[in-house]
Amino acid sequence: MQKIRKGDKVVVLTGKDKGRSGEVLQVMPKEDRAVVRGINVVKRHQRQTQTQEAGIISKEASIHLSNLAVADKDGKPTRVGFKVVDGKKVRFAKRSGDVIDG
Numbered sequence: 001m002q003k004i005r006k007g008d009k010v011v012v013l014t015g016k017d018k019g020r021s022g023e024v025l026q027v028m029p030k031e032d033r034a035v036v037r038g039i040n041v042v043k044r045h046q047r048q049t050q051t052q053e054a055g056i057i058s059k060e061a062s063i064h065l066s067n068l069a070v071a072d073k074d075g076k077p078t079r080v081g082f083k084v085v086d087g088k089k090v091r092f093a094k095r096s097g098d099v100i101d102g
Helices: none
Strands: 009-012 021-028 033-036 041-046 055-060 068-071 080-085 088-093
Touching: 009 033
Parallel strands: none
Antiparallel strands: 009 021, 009 068, 021 033, 041 055, 080 088
């Protein structure tokens, strides 16, 4: 079970976007990376295709999972732990103790 999943609200701990938060759009567990909405935005030169025209487009690049932390209910970063509740393994925020639904 992953500590950071698609749909989670996360806070960036290091790098050019330190302190900013966003929603996880995609997680790549094999590479230990995630794509977060509005974070680590890079400009790419796009060749023209049948569906998309040419130009410079901005898109989110992946960021390493070690540079992300799940945002607690107050928006501050928290570590994630696991515990069994009603026979199910669930994630919980170590900062507040609340179960993270998702």
